[in-house]
Amino acid sequence: MTDRPDLRDLLPDDVGPDELERLGHVHELLLAAGRPAELPPRLTSVPTARRSGLIAFAEHRRKAVLLVAAAAAAALFGVGFFSGWSTKDGSFKAAFGPIAMRGSDTTGAALAQIWVGQKDAALNWPSLMKVRGLPTLPKNGYYALYLTDEKTGKRLLLCTVFAVHKGVTTVTFNYPGSARGRGWVVVPETPGGAVDSPAVLWTPKPGSGSA
Numbered sequence: 001m002t003d004r005p006d007l008r009d010l011l012p013d014d015v016g017p018d019e020l021e022r023l024g025h026v027h028e029l030l031l032a033a034g035r036p037a038e039l040p041p042r043l044t045s046v047p048t049a050r051r052s053g054l055i056a057f058a059e060h061r062r063k064a065v066l067l068v069a070a071a072a073a074a075a076l077f078g079v080g081f082f083s084g085w086s087t088k089d090g091s092f093k094a095a096f097g098p099i100a101m102r103g104s105d106t107t108g109a110a111l112a113q114i115w116v117g118q119k120d121a122a123l124n125w126p127s128l129m130k131v132r133g134l135p136t137l138p139k140n141g142y143y144a145l146y147l148t149d150e151k152t153g154k155r156l157l158l159c160t161v162f163a164v165h166k167g168v169t170t171v172t173f174n175y176p177g178s179a180r181g182r183g184w185v186v187v188p189e190t191p192g193g194a195v196d197s198p199a200v201l202w203t204p205k206p207g208s209g210s211a
Helices: 017-033 041-045 048-082
Strands: 094-103 111-117 124-132 142-149 155-162 168-176 182-189
Touching: 094 182, 142 168, 155 168, 155 182
Parallel strands: none
Antiparallel strands: 094 111, 111 124, 124 168, 142 155, 142 182
16 A cells, blocks of 8 residues: 555546656656755764865755756646647637636636637637636536626627536637737526626736736
C-alpha cells in the first residue's frame, strides 16, 4: 500500500495515453528529486570561505528543484484545465480568441473560452465556445449565452442555449453585427423563465485585471 496518489486521479478523463505517459515521467522525476537537502550542522563550523561555497551550492540545488517542480506544476495545470480546448484538430477556423470567461462565486470552478471565426458578407460571426465545470441543471433547465456590451455588461442579444455534460462541452453559435466592444455572459434559465437570471460565467470588463 502507498499514500502516493495515482496521477490519473489528478487529471481529467480526456487526457490521452501519450500525454499521461509524458506527465508520468515528469511526476516520477519530481518524486525522485525529493526535497532539497538541508545543510548538515557539522558544516556550519567550517571556515567562512568554504562555508559560503557550500551554502551557495545548496541554494543552487534548491532553486533547480523548485524550477523543475514549477515546470511540472505548470504542465499539470495546463492539462488539467485546458486539455481538449484547442481548435487545431477541428474544422473551425478562428479569426481571434480564445476569449476567457470566469465563474461567479457559486461557480468559481467553471471555465470557458470563446473563439470567433471570420465574418461573412452579412457580418455574421460564426463562433465556438468550450466550457467546463458548470453544474448540470434540473430537468427542463438550460444555460443561455448572451452577447453583451463589453463596458456596461448590458445584454444585447441571445446567442444560443445549451446543456452541459461531464468534461468539456463544445457549443457552436453565431451572432450578427459588430465584434468590437462585445462580451458574453452565461445564465441558467428554464422555459418561460425570467431573462434577468444572475450570470454564472462572464467575460471580464476591460481594465478589471482579470484574465
